[in-house]
Every structure is written in structure tokens, then in C-alpha cells.
Amino acid sequence: QVQLVESGGGLVQPGGSLRLSCAASGSTSSINLMGWYRQPPGKQRELVATITSGGSTNYADSVKGRFTISRDNAKNTVYLQMNSLKPEDTADYYCRADVGRSYYSVACWGQGTQVTVSS
16 A cells, blocks of 8 residues: 655765665555664664654664654655765665554565665
């Protein structure tokens, strides 16, 4: 019912910047929380940042001060601006949208986009 399409991943040098986008379609009016997660090679998926419908944000300690999550409700799109990138940021990045129902929420995921930080 909700589809997420991610874009913006790629190869970047340490210290560089990258902007990820996630466009939602379908029953977008039911989307509450949105966020970005990442999964480094050989590791578990971890939270990067979240943003509520009202614009309240939360960040993992490892990205505070470097990453910024934003949301354009009119375009049904969430962004992740990544600055001062480090090799440790290399991972598959996934967009998540929590879709509200009467008594529960369902998490929807994008297909993922690769981010590689290397010289």
C-alpha cells in the first residue's frame, strides 16, 4: 500500500557529502514516522535517523552533527544529507516508513541504496 523508492547513493571520498532521497507513494497520508537505517558489510542493520510527521528528529550518536534528516510532506519525500563522510559510514542505506493503522503500525522498507566512502 506504501511504496518507497530510494536514490542518491554512490561512491564518495572521505570528507565528502552525499544526499539520499526516499520518495513515498500509495497511502502516504497514513505514514507517521519515517527514517533511515543502514547495514554495514557483515554487520546488523542499525538506526541512522528518524523524523516524525511534525518534524521532530532523532539521530544515532555516530552521525550527530554530520547527518541531517528532513521531510517534505507535500512531495512525500524524506532526505538524508550526509556531510563529513567517513569510511565507517559505508553501508547499504534503507528508508523506512511506519504506516499507521487503527491499533498498530506497519513498517515499510525501501530497496536500499549503496553508500561507499573510500579514497
